[in-house]
């Protein structure tokens with residue numbers, strides 16, 4: 001039987017005991033930052049592979065800096081705790097680990113200063129997010145991506161996901177799988193929880209960090225795999241909405257979405273409306289890598305076995 005635990009208030013406790021009070025600052029004002037780390041379950045060797053865990057914690061540290069949150073634990077300690085929560089979870093399926101650093105003081109008053117911070121890490125089973133085989137049908141959202149001058153998307157702030165949720169729900173209620181948000185300049189920014197790439201003339205093109213995106217770890221993985229394994233270069237530059245319509249291929253990347261082909265944008269098929277050849281090659285490489293099957297990239301994977309075999 002799975003026994004999910006959380007790291008909460010300095011201790012590993014059963015998940016159901018990790019509870020915060022209603023006056024907690026972060027609950028009222030969205031003053032928290034978080035990460036999502038995938039533990040990909042490889043049934044063949046009965047092992048989880050935690051993907052690029054350290055990089056996620058390093059980004060968490062940067063998010064904390066932006067939101068003036070104090071992180072009391074070191075990255076090494078957080079990695080050890082994440083391994084422990086996975087080992088004792090009892091799950092034998094893909095999991096998702098959610099570290100969240102939050103303004104923990106139970107006090108009203110909008111600000112970032114003079115507040116205590118705490119961290120919680122919890123684990124949950126987490127299967128596919130979008131259809132990675134068939135691909136996603138997307139639309140351009142009527143919601144613009146928040147700007148660095150408003151709430152900085154470079155930091156993975158909980159409150160920012162109101163922007164993502166508005167876009168995702170609009171997309172789903174309109175019959176699409178995912179939203180593509182433009183920034184305030186009108187250039188393509190990102191999905192509600194994914195970075196976006198287009199392929200034109202055998203080159204990957206993706207918005208730059210200044211286009212109000214989260215600097216994605218999956219995106220940097222794909223850029224490296226494309227360059228090293230397929231000799232395909234990536235250019236970071238502004239992307240117009242209509243480039244999505246004329247691109248040879250489009251795909252999205254994210255810890256939840258993995259590498260998801262985009263097969264339709266605003267009711268126009270991308271290419272012939274099925275996942276394109278470069279996207280398929282990259283996907284094949286990517287899924288081997290995240291399951292610890294590619295020796296060359298095993299340094300990105302932390303293997304974890306269940307402490308008590310089920």
Ligand code: PMP
Nearest residue numbers: 193194195214216217218254255
């Ligand atoms: N953009 C947003 C808004 C996201 O929420 C995510 C998911 N964390 C990403 C991009 C992709 O980032 P990563 O590949 O590091 O998960």
